[in-house]
Amino acid sequence: MNNLYEEMNVFLADQIVLGMKIHNIHWFLKGEGFFPVHEQMDTYYEEAEERIDEVAERLLTIGSKPVGNLAEVLKMTSIKELDQSWKTAKEGFEHLIVDFEHMNRSALRLVELAEAANDPGTADYFTAVSQDLGKNLWMFNAYIRD
DSSP states (O other): OHHHHHHHHHHHHHHHHHHHHHHHHHHHOOSTTHHHHHHHHHHHHHHHHHHHHHHHHHHHHTTOOOOOSHHHHHHHOOSOOOOSOOOSHHHHHHHHHHHHHHHHHHHHHHHHHHHHTTOHHHHHHHHHHHHHHHHHHHHHHHHHOO
16 A cells, blocks of 8 residues: 555645646746637646645545645656746647646556555546546647647
C-alpha cells in the first residue's frame, strides 16, 4: 500500500502544479482564440481543483495523508512550471498536452497499483480520471491541429 500512497501523492503534487499552469494560461493568454480559450480554461482549472480535493480525500479515506505544503509539492512533482515564453493558445495547449499525457499515464499506473493492493474504489476512481484526461487530450489535439 505504501507505494500506492506515495504514487497518489505524486499524482496530487503533479495535479497541483498543473492547476497552476492552467491558471497561467487562463490569465496570460492574448490574441487569437482569447475568448473561447479563456472561458474553456475555467472548466479545466475547476476540474483540476476538484481532482486535487478528491485525491486528497481518497488518501485520507484509505488511511494515508495527502501532501500538505507547497515545498513538498515542488519536491515531488515532475510537472514543469510554466514560464512565460509561450505566446499563443496553440502553444499553451501544446504545454497542456504534454502534461495531460503524463497525468494520464500516472492515472493508469495508479489503477494497476490499486488493483494490486486490492483497492477497487481507488482503481475505479483513477480509471474515471484516465477517461476524463483522454477526452481532454482529444479536445486539445483537435483544437491545435489544422
